[in-house]
Amino acid sequence: MAEAQASRPPVVVVGGGIAGASAAETLRREGFDGRIVVVGDERALPYERPPLSKEFLLGAIPEAKVFLRAAEEYGAQDIELRTGTRATRLDVAQRRVELAGGESIAYDRLLLATGSEPVRLHVPGADLPGIRYLRTLDDARALAAEIASARASGGRVVVVGAGFIGAEVAADCRMLGLDVTLIEALPVPMLRALGAEMGGVFAELHRAHGVDLRLGEGVAAFRGAGRVEEVVTTSGARLGCAFAVVGVGVRPATEWLRDAGLTLENGVVVDCFCATTAPGVFAAGDVARWPYMMADATEPEMVRLEHWDNALRQAEVAARNMLGQQTPFAPTPYFWSDQYDWKAQYVGYARTWERVVVRGRPEDGAFIAFYLTGGRICAALAVNHVRELVPLKKLIGAALDPARLADAGEDLRGLSRQR
Ligand SMILES: Cc1cc2nc3c(=O)[nH]c(=O)nc-3n(C[C@H](O)[C@H](O)[C@H](O)COP(=O)(O)OP(=O)(O)OC[C@H]3O[C@@H](n4cnc5c(N)ncnc54)[C@H](O)[C@@H]3O)c2cc1C
Structure with missing residues (x-):
């Protein structure tokens, strides 16, 4: 087995984020003894992105804390990390990945884990210095210096943009004493993920902390002499600023795959085993679009999630399947967001729903919102209920009396056992 493996090309992972790093480590943990090469275009060792818009920006942790592992620990697992190396093209017929600089690398099996990248604004003045995005550690360092x-x-x-990144950055800046204007084109913050009702609750949270929140407003232009000095909104308001942060969403990093012959539809389309249509090629994390089957549903829905937990778990499943297992990826999706003293946790997945049932009062700073469709719980948002995460996960897909869900006297663990 070891000899046969030695003559084969390596398993190649493109993308050195949480998905790429966890896949490489899972391959080793599962006993794979061939070469593993991780190709990542960032210079830094693999690191966690979630703290970048939270503890790191607030100065609550040193930079060293964001890294997943020290360089020696990859060496000890015999994982070859090629940082600062961009993959430029994939040839599935030849089983080769072309790299910037002209080199190409053969693979036996390949994991696509290139994640996502920020959508850039293209309005007049958009390239002025002092306009920041937040995706990478370099971005976070630059933003921390601006703050x-x-x-x-x-x-x-x-x-600009009250999605999760914009909302977290706005909260950080307020907590650090800056005056903050947060503008959002949609009617409430985080509308797509949380809906109008819960988005409205977060709008109140930001206003209560002194954020000048302007909803239904976009950016018409940035202006400044040599550096951004004001943001002109679509309604004509002129907002002076020392710097601006743009968080208007991300898109899957698939540009380099455009002529690879894979199915690309808002991400790399994979089956429930994380496999693409090309032999030996898998995808996981933010870049992958996969069939999500809600508990008790009859039809899967194709989704692409931009969540840390999803990237980690999908990469683990993909790695096992790259070794010949046939494990379906069937998670209960989960993400969190920290804004001020609110720890928000969201389980399940809901693009649409029929009603939201709330347990507790948002004005008390601790509550749970259940999103129901067809009488079943498709998702739940819990604010400052960190201990309820496990029973909440078990409730996804359950059909329970809304009155009992709303009743804070009903123990969630008891309800989850009854489902
Ligand atoms: C500031 C911030 C805060 C976040 N907070 C949360 C949170 O609180 N909770 C939560 O659930 N999620 C959060 N997320 C989302 C979470 O971090 C992502 O879902 C996760 O990072 C996805 O991991 P990934 O490995 O799939 O992709 P990525 O982390 O994007 O990693 C992909 C890597 O591949 C590299 N790459 C891209 N193209 C190429 C190429 N052609 N060649 C070589 N390398 C390439 C990229 O540069 C990157 O290093 C946050 C994200 C950000 C940016």
Whole structure:
């Protein structure tokens, strides 16, 4: 077995984020003894992105804490990390990945884990210095420096986009004492994920913390002499700022795969085993679009999630399947977001729903919202109920009396056992 493997090309992982790193480690944990090469275009070792918009930006943790492992630990697992190396093309017929600089690398099996990248604004002035995005550690360092200098001069920040990244950055900046204007084109923050009712609850949270929240507003232009000094909104407001942060969503990093012959539809389309249509080629994490089957549903729905937990777990399943197992990826989706003293956790998945049942009162800063469709719980949002995560996960797909869900006297663990 070891000899046969030695003559075969390596398993190649493209993308050195949480999905790429966990897949490589899972291959080793599962006993794979051939070569593993991880190709990632960032110079840094694999790191966690979630702290970048939370503890790191708040200065609550040192930079060293964001890394998944020290370089030696990859060496000890015999995982070859090729950082600072961009994959530029995939040839599935030849089983080769072309790299920037002209080199190409053969693979026996391949995992696509290139994640997602921020959508950039293309309005006048969009390339002025002082307009920041937040995806990478380099972005976070630059943003932290902007915040530090604006704090020193008492400046204002304009955050464009009240999705999760924009909302978290706005909260950080307020907590650090900056004046914050948060503008969002949709009627409430985080509308697509949370819906109008819960998005409205978060709008109130930001307003209560002194954010100047402007909803239904887009950006018409950035202006400034050599550096951004004001944001002009679509309604004509002129918002002065020391710097601006843009968080208007991400898109899957599939540009380099455009002529590979894979099915690309808002991500790399895979089956429930994380496999693409090309032999030996799998995908996981933010870049993958896969069939999600809600508990008790009859038809799967194709989804692409931009969640840390999804990237980690899907990569583990993909790695096992790359070794010949046939494990379906059937998770209960989960993500979290920290804003001020609110720890929001969301389980399940809902694009549409018929009603939201709320347990507890948002104004008390701790509540659970259940999203129901066809009488079943398709998702739940819990704020400051971190201990309820396990029973909440078990409730996804359950058909329970809404009155009991709303009743804070009903123990969730008891309800989850009854489902
Ligand atoms: C600031 C921030 C905060 C977040 N907070 C949360 C949170 O609180 N909770 C939560 O659930 N999720 C959060 N997320 C989302 C979560 O981090 C992502 O879902 C997760 O990082 C996805 O992992 P991934 O490995 O699939 O992709 P990525 O993390 O995007 O990693 C992909 C890697 O591949 C590299 N790459 C891309 N193209 C190429 C190429 N052609 N060649 C070589 N390398 C390439 C990229 O540069 C990147 O390093 C946050 C994201 C950000 C940016």
